[in-house]
Amino acid sequence: MNKPYKLSYKNSIWTCTFQAMASPCEVLFISSSEKDANLFAEFTFDETKRIESKFSRYLPDNIVHKINSSNGFKIEVDEETSRMLDFANQCYQLSDGLFDISSGLLRNCWTFDGTEQTPDKDKLSTMLKLIGWDKINWEPPHIQLLSGMEIDFGGIGKEYAVDHVADIALSFKISKVMVNFGGDIRTINPDLDSPPWVIGIENPNKENSAIGKISLHNGGIATSGDSKRFCLHHGKRFGHILNPKTGYPIENAPTAVSVVSENCTQAGIIATIAMLHGKDAEQFLESQEITFKCYRD
């Protein structure tokens, strides 16, 4: 029977690849047992698909859909969703309201296809009334949105899946693993005397051109930004990162930010918050005392 993922073995490294979360997914690991390798590969695929179908805002009938269609009613969420919402809440607090999982509605006001945009001011002010984590009543395990509000785990879900899959490798007797879902990466290798994982970092402005290599035993890498998605407003170029407070794209934002940190989720949030800092992105990143790469046109 055809498996929905590929598992191969070469130079003592297992490679499992599949497509999920709108990205090519690749998991490299070392296992002395073919049985454990197979089990882990299957589990990796299943867990990734589970997280995708649970937290994707594009799929109907999941918890996100249930919350977004709750029409002002209180919704009880499960333990895992509760952890995600707690985390989103902390990100909102730590970023002074810049990282906001309720800001997705702004997508309806802007089209990032490189064209000149003049947003409908009335629509924008209507939308802003439906945006803001502070308007959400989150009393675990119950969440209550204003009618019409929406949330999405866009900035958290994939990174969470990457870390989650890497963490569970240990229970499959797998000591060394690298999880790479479309450039969001987590590595585990507790044996610091053995060679680290070596990761090529791609220039997000130029496809297939590695701009450097990073050696990492244990850590996470994430990139925020997309040079292909931008719009023009009064002739000025804006990236697709929107400020949830104003409803307008962030001015002078980098085209992309890559961050190396302790895990993928942490790296992803720092990269996203850096983008939201616009022209001060580098200053913000410097202050975090982390390895990063900030790309500007």
Added chain:
Amino acid sequence: MQLNKQLSIKSALAIATTVLLGAQIAKATDVESTLLIYSEKDRVSAGEGAVSIKHELNETQNIKIKLTFDALTGASPNGAAPASSVQTFTRPSGNGSYDIQPGIIPLDDTFKDSRFAVSGTYTRKLSRLNNFFIGANFSGEHDYTSLGVNTGFSRDFNNRNRTISVSVSFTSDKVNPEGGVPIPYDTLALIGESTSRLGPNATKKVYDLLLGVTQTINRNTLFRANYSRSHSTGYLNDPYKFFSVVENSSSANPGEPLTYLYENRPDARNKNSIYTQCRKFLNGNVIDLSYRFFWDDWGINSHTINLFYLFDFKNNTTLEPHIRWYHQSAADFYIPVQIDGSSNQQFTTADYRLSTFSAVTLGLQYSIPMQATHTLKLSFEYYRQFGDSSPPGLIGSLLRYDMFPTLNAVMFRVGYNFSF
């Protein structure tokens, strides 16, 4: 100031991500507990308590243990027919007797029993698509013990849209009735009268096979079909059931009892059933319709139709009304009474459970989430069983009596489920 605030993000995020990722695959323990009260009008009352514990050993294995205790008391039909005068029956133990007033279906009020049951199942995910389980169960009451083992395998196909499963079980039962195992067609003894018995106990073995397929039709529709086959062999009588032998139509009192003989059933039974179920998810609500057809080589056919609808309210409480209709035909060897002068059939029973009857169940379940992983469930069921009050084969005075009084029963259940 700004710098300090920014510096804190990284370390605060480190803690936040640890919490987010900290609770890994839950090695959760799920507990389900229920208390049930069942009451038949004028007949049996029962109470049952059950606790089921499921523990995830790791991502691929779990064990489940269930403990059940129930207590039963009340009266049950002994198989004899009503009569125009008081009937006296010896209790199964041989000590003492009970009297039944004229015109009434005789009920043996001796029933008083408690049962303890334990079962365990170990489930293992063999690979991404294959699952396996193995289990054992035991139950004991003062006159009956049952020991069983079971195992099964399931496999997902077609992107998990189809699951095929097969399971088998074997059960070995032992009955040690009060007063010993009666000899079929032996006359019900009078008080103090010594009577020969087959022995102190008897055994029965049951082999079951279940084949199932579950198919996802589309995102909102699920279809399931099962075929099950069961083969029983050994002592299949109810040791407390007998039947009346009544005076024939040329006698002075046609229909009045002369004597009572212990029932006699075949020592093998093959049962089959086909079950189909369709479940549809409608915007959070669920509608579920199932039909089961059963047939065996004792001549019984039955049909069961079950319909339920689940209302999922915004606050996560659910309300689940259901209705079930059941009808069965009688076993080939069922007779309400035997008429004096006719020779014994090869097999005979007057047990109402093997006669033609119908039943309707109306139920309502209300489920209330209490906190994160706790749920309270309340359910109520009303059961009504009705049969042929004047079945073929009656004569004389028997034609005046209700041979199948309608049975009404209610059941109330409280369940509390939680995980930790």
